[in-house]
Amino acid sequence: MAFGELDTVGARSVLRRYSSEWFEAAKRSQAGIRPAGYPRRKRALLSVHYYHGTFGLKGQRLRIPVARGCPPLVVALARPVPYPEAWVRSVTLVAVAGRLYVDVTAALAPEVHDLDPGRIAGVDLGIIHPFAVAGPDASLLVSGRALRAECHLQLSDTKARSRKMGRKAPSRGQRGSRRWRKLRRAQARAEARHLRRIRQGQHEAAKAVVAWAINQRVGTLVVGDPQGICDKDAGRRHNLRLRRWRRTHLVAALKDKAAMAGIAVVEVNERATSSTCPACRARVPKPSGRNFACPRCGFVGHRDLVGATNIAARGGGVICGDPRIEHRRVGTAPTRRDRRRHRHDARRSCLAHGRREPNGSRSRSPARRAGEAASPSAPHAVLSARRGTADRCPKGGKGKWSGH
Numbered sequence: 001m002a003f004g005e006l007d008t009v010g011a012r013s014v015l016r017r018y019s020s021e022w023f024e025a026a027k028r029s030q031a032g033i034r035p036a037g038y039p040r041r042k043r044a045l046l047s048v049h050y051y052h053g054t055f056g057l058k059g060q061r062l063r064i065p066v067a068r069g070c071p072p073l074v075v076a077l078a079r080p081v082p083y084p085e086a087w088v089r090s091v092t093l094v095a096v097a098g099r100l101y102v103d104v105t106a107a108l109a110p111e112v113h114d115l116d117p118g119r120i121a122g123v124d125l126g127i128i129h130p131f132a133v134a135g136p137d138a139s140l141l142v143s144g145r146a147l148r149a150e151c152h153l154q155l156s157d158t159k160a161r162s163r164k165m166g167r168k169a170p171s172r173g174q175r176g177s178r179r180w181r182k183l184r185r186a187q188a189r190a191e192a193r194h195l196r197r198i199r200q201g202q203h204e205a206a207k208a209v210v211a212w213a214i215n216q217r218v219g220t221l222v223v224g225d226p227q228g229i230c231d232k233d234a235g236r237r238h239n240l241r242l243r244r245w246r247r248t249h250l251v252a253a254l255k256d257k258a259a260m261a262g263i264a265v266v267e268v269n270e271r272a273t274s275s276t277c278p279a280c281r282a283r284v285p286k287p288s289g290r291n292f293a294c295p296r297c298g299f300v301g302h303r304d305l306v307g308a309t310n311i312a313a314r315g316g317g318v319i320c321g322d323p324r325i326e327h328r329r330v331g332t333a334p335t336r337r338d339r340r341r342h343r344h345d346a347r348r349s350c351l352a353h354g355r356r357e358p359n360g361s362r363s364r365s366p367a368r369r370a371g372e373a374a375s376p377s378a379p380h381a382v383l384s385a386r387r388g389t390a391d392r393c394p395k396g397g398k399g400k401w402s403g404h
């Protein structure tokens with residue numbers, strides 16, 4: 001096997017990744033889990049991992065070791081690493097949809113804040129609100145509107161693309177054209193951009209929760225774990241929504257930032273927490289909107305905060321009856337100039353993906369217009385009108401001809 005200019009460490013990391021993929025596929029295949037694909041495809045770029053002591057990092061320059069006798073490889077980073085160089089434990093070179101990254105792992109010391117482990121807050125995860133947090137004296141609602149707008153645009157864009165290009169797709173094993181390859185690359189770029197935006201928004205949401213918890217001196221966060229939510233079939237729309245939610249990343253971001261701030265995170269089962277009245281413990285049917293109202297005792301509240309209150313109670317927290325609610329916004333809403341917003345805009349000069357056949361004359365091709373002009377209906381009139389020499393309308397002097 002040849003590894004080009006990779007040194008022993010780089011070659012070993014490629015082999016390790018390959019073999020772990022292979023064993024994972026074998027395990028899934030034996031357990032009967034699908035998909036279980038063996039890594040057979042030849043790849044141009046694989047991620048390469050270097051551990052502490054094998055690479056050199058100085059300012060924005062990263063030195064990667066290479067095989068003996070090869071020219072040295074120094075990667076210029078786009079921005080400085082946000083940690084002191086001695087704390088960096090490993091670097092990984094990653095390629096995602098045409099972009100090259102350096103993934104940095106650093107050992108950081110947790111911050112010290114004046115927190116009380118007895119002050120417990122419940123966290124309810126959701127799609128409308130990524131986090132709804134109920135604390136002892138106050139509660140926090142993080143709005144996911146920008147994230148949902150991004151998801152909505154991305155989904156409609158993807159659907160339009162596949163509607164337009166799906167039937168031109170090469171079948172399995174068939175060689176694709178260069179145009180098809182370019183399309184796939186554009187799709188991968190759009191998807192990667194979407195995922196970056198969602199990830200950024202979720203990090204902002206977790207950061208807002210941790211900052212709020214520090215401010216409230218909350219030392220323990222009880223998180224409702226929606227395990228098994230993807231196991232049951234909830235209809236094709238809701239299934240997709242659940243799978244594109246990325247709640248594993250959402251929880252991981254919260255756990256990381258909480259650990260950094262010295263906040264303990266406890267996971268409890270969130271089953272039935274949003275359909276139980278926090279005042280009289282009666283089970284009520286799950287509310288369809290955001291407002292929770294108990295028919296037995298008359299308690300009224302925000303549905304996600306009711307869930308968070310019940311989750312906190314499962315972790316031993318006591319929430320007062322009528323807390324002050326704070327709101328945060330996270331993520332960046334798609335801009336007005338976002339290309340995906342204007343797919344059906346008839347004034348666009350070029351055809352967007354998946355747009356229906358336009359009716360206006362503006363986007364017709366010149367060839368087609370010329371063909372109409374040559375048709376036997378009124379050739380002379382059209383030609384003379386083009387030249388601007390027609391002095392009267394051939395059809396009775398109304399409409400757009402009357403100006404001549």
Ligand SMILES: [Zn+2]
Binds near residue numbers: 278279281294298
């Ligand atoms: Zn009640």
